Amino acid sequence: MCTEPVTAGLRGSLNGHLACRNRFHRRFAAEPTEVRDALRGAVARFARRIPAEASGTLELALAEALNNVVEHGYAGLTAGTIELQLTCNQSALSCEIADNGHPMPGLVPPEGQMPPLPENPAELPEGGWGWSLIRALTSSLAYRREGGRNHLSFKIPLSSN
Amino acid sequence: MNLVCETAEDALVVRVNEERIDAAVAIRFKDRMRELTAGDGPRVILDLAKVAFVDSSGLGAIVSVMKFLAPARRLELAALTPNVGNVFRLTRMDSVIPIHAEAPVPGKARGNVH
Numbered sequence: 001m002c003t004e005p006v007t008a009g010l011r012g013s014l015n016g017h018l019a020c021r022n023r024f025h026r027r028f029a030a031e032p033t034e035v036r037d038a039l040r041g042a043v044a045r046f047a048r049r050i051p052a053e054a055s056g057t058l059e060l061a062l063a064e065a066l067n068n069v070v071e072h073g074y075a076g077l078t079a080g081t082i083e084l085q086l087t088c089n090q091s092a093l094s095c096e097i098a099d100n101g102h103p104m105p106g107l108v109p110p111e112g113q114m115p116p117l118p119e120n121p122a123e124l125p126e127g128g129w130g131w132s133l134i135r136a137l138t139s140s141l142a143y144r145r146e147g148g149r150n151h152l153s154f155k156i157p158l159s160s161n
Numbered sequence: 162m163n164l165v166c167e168t169a170e171d172a173l174v175v176r177v178n179e180e181r182i183d184a185a186v187a188i189r190f191k192d193r194m195r196e197l198t199a200g201d202g203p204r205v206i207l208d209l210a211k212v213a214f215v216d217s218s219g220l221g222a223i224v225s226v227m228k229f230l231a232p233a234r235r236l237e238l239a240a241l242t243p244n245v246g247n248v249f250r251l252t253r254m255d256s257v258i259p260i261h262a263e264a265p266v267p268g269k270a271r272g273n274v275h
Contacts, residue, residue, distance in 0.1 A: 032185035056244035063216040067184045117257055121231055126221040129252050133217060136251050 002088040002158060003049050022049075024086040030079045030099065035066045038084055046088055050158055058093055058156050061137040064130045065097050065152055073101030073150065092139070092155040103145050109134075109152070162186060162193045169265040172204035172237075173197075176264070177212050182219030191222045198230060205230055208264035210240035215248050227258060239264035 002022060024045040028034040043059050050058075066082060074080050083098040112131030118124065135141060138154035145151075163178035175197060182190055198205050207223070209215075215223070227236040239261040241249065249255040 032183075036181070036183070036185055052243075056247060059214060060216060060244065060248065063183065063214075067216065067218060070184070114252060117253055121257070122228060124224050124228060124257065126224050126228075127217065129217040129220060133248070133251060 002090055022088040027081050027083045030070045030074050030082050032070065035070060039063055042086055046093065049088065054156055054158050057137045061134055061156060062095065064134050068130055069099045069101060073099050077101060092157050094155050096151060096153045098149050098151050100149055104143055104150060107145055109141055109143050162189050164193050164197060166197055167267055169267040171202065172206045172265060173202050174206045174208055174264050176208040179212060181214045182212055182222060183214060183216045184218040187218040187222040191225050194226045195229065204235050204237060206237045206239050206264055208239050209245060212245055213242055215245045220248055220252060220254060237261060
């Protein structure tokens with residue numbers, strides 16, 4: 001459940017509307033240090049209002065999705081920007097990630113089965129977990145391509161107390 | 162990457178004094194581990210007590226370390242924080258890499274660390 005903090009704190013709110021305390025909105029360059037910073041900011045915004053486990057889930061799901069944009073969305077292009085918007089309500093944290101990079105292949109997010117673990121340790125995968133983690137951690141995963149931009153959205157469910 | 166080594170029991174213990182093993186540092190982590198584990202000894206134990214966050218890039222780097230140490234040497238992990246443990250569990254990598262609650266302490270007699 002997303003709870004209101006007791007003390008007033010309207011950081012980042014342009015017009016002082018109370019609803020902004022449950023939102024996070026940032027535009028940043030699609031490169032690893034700025035991704036880290038955005039993750040830090042997003043987690044900090046909601047940390048006192050959601051269970052610790054949900055915080056961990058949020059950070060991991062966002063990291064995987066944002067890393068995908070950096071590595072694949074803008075592959076071969078000059079690094080663009082990413083727009084991240086989060087909204088918290090009682091049942092879930094809604095996340096939307098927008099960028100101007102390549103369209104997602106087939107315009108559909110990958111199925112994301114967890115890579116199988118072979119018998120031979122020398123053949124263990126060193127990657128490919130990104131989409132399976134995103135799918136395992138989120139609900140309502142959706143992608144659309146609109147006006148030359150990618151929009152990926154998903155929800156982090158919040159358990160009720 | 163701030164990695165500190167010491168020996169304990171029959172293992173080289175590498176304490177990771179970083180909060181994150183993620184996309185930003187995965188390659189640097191792999192390279193540093195290669196330099197630090199150039200010696201012998203059957204076990205390398207990665208002490209992750211200070212690591213609050215590992216993403217799939219970090220996981221990939223850890224697997225890469227496990228693969229270049231094998232087959233002569235075994236990589237093991239210790240002191241996973243809850244979020245990090247979750248990544249290993251979700252990917253089922255916790256069934257592949259031995260995970261201990263704590264890293265061995267130099268000078269202590271070897272007990273049942275499992």
